[in-house]
Amino acid sequence: MRLLLVEDDDHVAAALVAVLGRHGFQVRHARSGSEALDALVPDGAEPYRVVLLDLGLPDRDGFEVCSRIRDRSGVPVIMVTARADTRSRIHGLNLGADDYVTKPYDMGELLARIHAVARRSGTPAAPAGRPAAEPAAPDSGPADPLAARGVDIDRERRRVTVExxxxPLTRKEFDLLALLAQHPGVVYRREQIFSEVWRSGWEGNGRTLEVHVASLRAKLALPTLVETVRGVGYRLVVEPPADTPRTESGR
Known part of the structure; x- marks a missing residue:
């Protein structure tokens, strides 16, 4: 999978390029916004699947770069930045960023988010040096992990069964569950959930998300399936509790 890394700090970029390379990614490093935009001009090579975009660039603000990328391309953009304030997150997502990750970050989570946004944009490419797998159904998501909880999500027919x-779920409840199920165990930030499920900003809408999560837990009769990560967001827990019996029929 070919990535474009936009980062002005050579030390940070070198470390990230090394790790991504070990995971099969082909990475081009751009040190400025102008260099990044030039790199996205079609040249006959394999297109970039994801752009990792820092916001503090020497020639122009990363928000402007994101906006320009979105004007000319549908390539997924993940903002990777030290700006952790809510206003910046909302602004970045509203400009068209597909995800927003703050530094310092967990490398495993960043890799999962790269695969997630690449998969949502189309059939995932095989890492360098590995044969491509058979094309998967769009947005099919991993099915096996949820089997441990007896949950089956049929995205095509928008049906969910438990054992x-x-x-019966509302549209937003289904979209919320389907989003979390794309990468069980990965924490989805509240801002990202609102951007993808509600297509709006998170600020001022916290109660709405809490209500939908509570309703989802009650309807599935699996109160531990969706875990709250305090101050961050939510994740899907696929391992059934060892000492907690399953609640039957929603009672």
Whole structure:
């Protein structure tokens, strides 16, 4: 998978390029906004699948670069920055960024988010040196991990069953569950959830998300399936609790 890394700090970039390379990514490093935009001009090579974009660039603000990228390309953009304030996150997502990760970050989570946004944009490419797998159904997501909790998500028919019992969900409840199920165990930030499920900003809408999560837990009768990560967001827990019996039929 070919990535474009936009980072003006050579030390940070070198470390990141090394790690990404070990995971099969082909990375081009751009040190400025202008260099990044020039790199996105079609040249007959394999297109970039994801752009990792720092906001503190020497020639122009990363928000402007994101806006220009979005004007000319549909390539997914992940903002990777030290700006952790809510206003910056909302602004970045509203400009068209597909995800927003603050430094310092966990490398495993960053890799998962790269794969997630690449998969949502189309059929995922095989890492360098590995044969491509058979094309998967769009946005099919990993199915096996959820089997441990007896949950089956049929995205095509928008149906959810738990231990064979169909669970009626609202549109937003289904979209929320489907989003979290794309990468079980990965924490989805509240800002990202609102951007993808509600297509709006997070600020001032916290109660809405809490209500939908509570309703989802109750309807699935699996109160531990969706875990709250305090101060960050939510994740799907696929390992059933060892000492907690499953609640039957939503009671």
């Amino acid at each position: 064979g019992r169909e669970v």
